Amino acid sequence: MFTMREAEAMTLLDVERVGKRFGGLAALDDVSLSVRPGEIYGLIGPNGAGKTTLFNCMTGLYRVSEGTVRLDGRVVHNRPPHEVVRQGFARTFQNIRLFPNMTALENVMVGRHVRTRAGVLGAVLRGARTRDEEAAIRARAHELLQFVGLERKARVLAGHLAYGEQRRLEIARALATEPKLLALDEPVAGMNPSERRQMAEFFLKLRDSGVTLLLIEHDVKLVMGVCDRVAVLDYGKKIAEGAPDAVQRDPAVIAAYLGVGAA
Amino acid sequence: MDIFVQQLINGLVLGSIYALVALGYTMVYGILELINFAHGEVTMIGAMVALAVIGALMGVAPDLPGIVIVLGGVLVAVPVCMLLGFGIERLAYRPLRNAPRLAPLITAIGLSIVLQNVAMLIWGRQYIAFPPLLPQGSHEVLGAHISTLQLFIVALSVLVMLGLWFVVQKTRLGRAMRATAQSREVAALMGVNVNSVIATTFVIGSALAALAGVMVSAYYGLAHYYMGFLLGLKAFSAAVLGGIGNIAGAMLGGLLLGVIEALGAGYIGDLTGGFLGSNYQDVFAFFILILVLVFRPSGLLGERVASRA
Amino acid sequence: MRIVDFLRARPRLALLLLAILLAVLPFLVGAGLGKSWVRVLDFALLYVMLALGLNIVVGYAGLLDLGYVAFYALGAYLYAWLASPHFGLHLPFWAVLPLGALLAGVFGVLLGAPTLRLRGDYLAIVTLGFGEIIRIFMNNLDAPINITNGPQGMNLIDPIAFGGFALSKTHKFFGIGVSNAHLYYYLFLAFVLALIFVAMRLQDSRIGRAWAAIREDEVAASAMGIDTRNVKLLAFAMGATFGGLAGGLFSAFQGFISPESFGLMESIMILCMIVLGGMGHIPGVILGAVLLTVLPEALRYVGDWQRALIGRVAVDPADLRMLLFGCALILMMLFRPEGLWPSRQRKRELHAADEVAEQESASVYDARG
Ligand SMILES: Nc1ncnc2c1ncn2[C@@H]1O[C@H](COP(=O)(O)OP(=O)(O)OP(=O)(O)O)[C@@H](O)[C@H]1O
Ligand SMILES: [Mg+2]
Secondary structure, three states, X not given: OOOHHHHHHOOOEEEEEEEEEEOOEEEEEEEEEEEOOOOEEEEEOOOOOOHHHHHHHHOOOOOOOEEEEEEOOEEOOOOOHHHHHHHOEEEOOOXXXXXXXXXXHHHHHHHHHHHOOOOHHHHHHXXXXXXXXXXXXXXXXXXXXXXXXXXXXXXXXXXXXOHHHHHHHHHHHHHOOOOOXXXXXXXOOOOOHHHHHHHHHHHHHHHHOOOEEEEEOOOHHHHHHHOOEEEEEEOXXXXXXXXXXXXXXXXXXXXXXXXXXXX | OHHHHHHHHHHHHHHHHHHHHHHHHHHHHHHHOOOOOOHHHHHHHHHHHHHHHHHHHHHHOOOOOHHHHHHHHHHHHHHHHHHHHHHHHHHHHHHHOOOXXXXXXXXXXXXXXXXXXXHHHHHOOOOEEOOOOOOOOEEEEOOEEEEHHHHHHHHHHHHHHHHHHHHHHHOHHHHHHHHHHHOHHHHHHOXXXXXHHHHHHHHHHHHHHHHHHHHHHHXXXXXXXXXXXXXXXXXXXXXXXXXXXXXXXXXXXXXXXXXXXXXXXXXXXHHOOOOOOHHHOOHHHHHHHHHHHHHOOOOOOOOOOOOOO | OHHHHHHHOOHHHHHHHHHHHHHHHHHHHHHHHOOHHHHHHXXXXXXXXXXXXXXXXXXXXXXXXXXXXXXXXHHHHHHHHHXXXXXXXXXXXXXXXXXXXXXXXHHHHHHHHHHOOOOHHHHHHHHHHHHHHHHHHHHHOOOOOOOOOHHHOEEOOOOOEEOOEEOOOOEEEOOEEEOHHHHHHHHHHHHHHHHHHHHHHHHOOHHHHHHHHHHHOHHHHHHOOOXXXXXXXXXXXXXXXXXXXXXXXXXXXXXXXXXXHHOHHHHHHHHHHHHHHOOOOHHHHHHHHHHHHHHHHHHHHHHHHHHHHHOOOOOOHHHHHXXXXXHHHHHHHHHOOOOOOOOHHHHXXXXXXXXXXXXXXXXXXXHHO
16 A cells, blocks of 8 residues: 555646536546556547547646646646646647648757747847757757657658658657656557557657656557556546556446447 | 716717627628628728718709608618628638638738728718708707607617527528538538628628618718728727627627717716816727727627637 | 849858948939938838838737837837927937837737737737727827827927937038938948847747747647747737837937827838738848838829829829738738748748659658668
8 A cells, every 4th residue: 555645656647527518518527537657548438538628628728627637746727738838748639730831840849948948138149058058959859850750851841741740740849848748649540550550669669768658549459559557538437447458348448439328 | 967868878879880880790700700800991881882872862863852862872882882791701801711810811901901092082081971861850868869860870770680680590591600600611511501601791791881881971970981990990899898709799799889988988087187088089999899808808798719729 | 043043152242242232222322313212211221120020920920910000109209208309308319219119018018918818810909909099199198288299299309319420410421421311321221230130030049939839820839838928928029129119210310200100001001011021031021111112102103194194193192002002912812922022931831842742752761761
């Protein structure tokens, strides 16, 4: 048994009884989950289950109707998105939201914004500090592009990259904010099987580099392959949580995926 | 006391005109999320065309009763403005429906400049007087005066607004409009011809604007190529006050703004110890606009305005 | 074209030639077109400053500001208050100009703080309203205390003077008479160069990238840790500062200001300059500003043509000006939204086909590598 303090130390993200309503629709209802540092946590569920809504609630894009979200013990729900990022929580979007008319490199450089300081005066005077910072931003952005395998595309406009490349670029941009927790919304959607295998390996590599991952994914095989734990959402409710193989056998989960409706 | 009532009456009259113009902004915004900057200018064109026709009729048939002459002006101005609204949507907004947000805003501004200047070239820079054709009588209410013209303006506005309400709530067209406002994609899937709904919205809004233009020029006895700018800005403020995109809100906002302006102009001297006078009447609309946007951007009756994540 | 290529390959030479051209330009123009055209040049430079400022707001950050001229007015009036007989104050320009820029910047923040969290088109309306409010106050604040002197405006504003060397007079250098219009030309040119420098540095910086990100996708920008409201506020304040500075210079140059110079149409004209030239691209913006200052002057000849052709002036050329601006705004948005002289990046967007080819060759490298 852990003491309270130790249990807290064991959770990086703590979602407690979060609810979100859109008019009459309860997109999230009493959802609780906790993600431990260093794990890959999967979030699955049928279309419209509320997965993306949960992401939006956690990262400040939506206000939660009730409940709390904590990162490292600090409240992040209903805070402006940039503060959530500053706390160390970065994300990607299901429908890819890059800055299409900026180059891949610039996209990643934007991700460094939150960890850098230069203001108007620095920009205009461009003293040694600013120059060093700018060089560091650039260097780090190149590193990250290399990390996701896009170094050769550094000067290509993001909007002109292939689909899979855009997904990877979005991850690189998120990583540039130095997150403790990286939330990926369907990162392999639209990829072919071999690309998916590569991405699965990439996720493991990411985790080993010290980033905790929260993964929304429809590809059950991939989820089962890489995730340490999985939660299942259906109609805004969490219907199961646990080790991947246990969740896979859960009758409620099977029912939900077969369309019988939540048990 | 009677100053208060008098200003209240004046405010309601002006407010019902604002409401008519505000409806045009709100309907277009509800459907396209676009501020149709040129809408104020449509109002101006309505007034100008009506006055031109009225002038011509008075020359040709001076014996007609005044009200018939004015009606003739309205009957020409309304279709002209409807056509104008249709053309504006078609030429300036539709091609840019998928462009960055800045683009249609800029064309809208361009359009309103063009309309203003075309009007100036046609009708000149001077004020045009509205001939005294309408009944001049005046009635006493609670120690204040209300003229027949004022009564007439309020009555007609209420009638028109009721008509619009009926169209939006009870007819097929209204349902299509509401569906399109909810989601263009879904409406299209349900078999709504989105393009024609949008065009119709512009046409209806422009018809209301034409009416409002005639009313405003009859009320003040003047028309001017620049009159649409301030009127449009105020009507837009009214639409925001009521909750942009919300039809009832536009009506409420219009009336409220009219009243606030009238009372404000009546009392600003006392409020500021004589420092500011009634020549500041025009700033009220802007202050209200800014206050609403700061404290309740959704307006009085509107739903939450938020950028979509 | 061959000359352009030649110069492009030799940037230093090109720069040198440009510098020489700019230095002798007022003399060429004065000799070729007449004295009044040197003043047109001065105004062109003022408008370049304004356009550079508005470009930060509209072109970099993607915020539509329709009341920009209000900041110009603030700078101009502050200069007039602090350096004219109106209040009997005669502070030196090097004190007043920065104050004007600061005042405008503060107003930019005051106006932007509550409104910048709203959607962009609200900002357009609010700024439009702000411009009107400022104008109404300028027109009416002559009573009970005479602050602005109302519609008559204020005059006898101090010229810019370095010690006893006033730019308002004609001075002799090596026997050549140099008029005030020439002197202001060089002063304005110096300011323009400084502002270009500032604008370029800003664009290519952490802040500039944040502006671009917000322009591209505000939600994504905030999800990447950009405090969108503050960064937008910064753009707004920077733009306002440029405007305030230009306003002070205008006041000193003209010696007289009145509310008439700060109407909505002025704001629209400045917007038109950057739209026409190419939003977000400094050379384009400069081109737009120069074109739109010079062309209306050239329109004057339209009056002469009319007189020659039909014996009278049927359409006042001044009336045509705004009409043409309006048409330009619409046509540019419909047919050439990137402007006459867009940045290479925006041009690239329009030539996606070439880009695909470039990408394909890049992926060939990938396969080999
Ligand atoms: N901004 C919004 N306004 C109204 N309803 C919304 C909004 N966002 C999401 N919803 C609704 O909430 C429910 C959950 O949607 P969500 O996008 O979170 O599902 P999801 O699990 O991510 O589905 P998918 O697998 O298709 O991405 C859906 O019914 C959706 O229509
Ligand atoms: Mg989703």
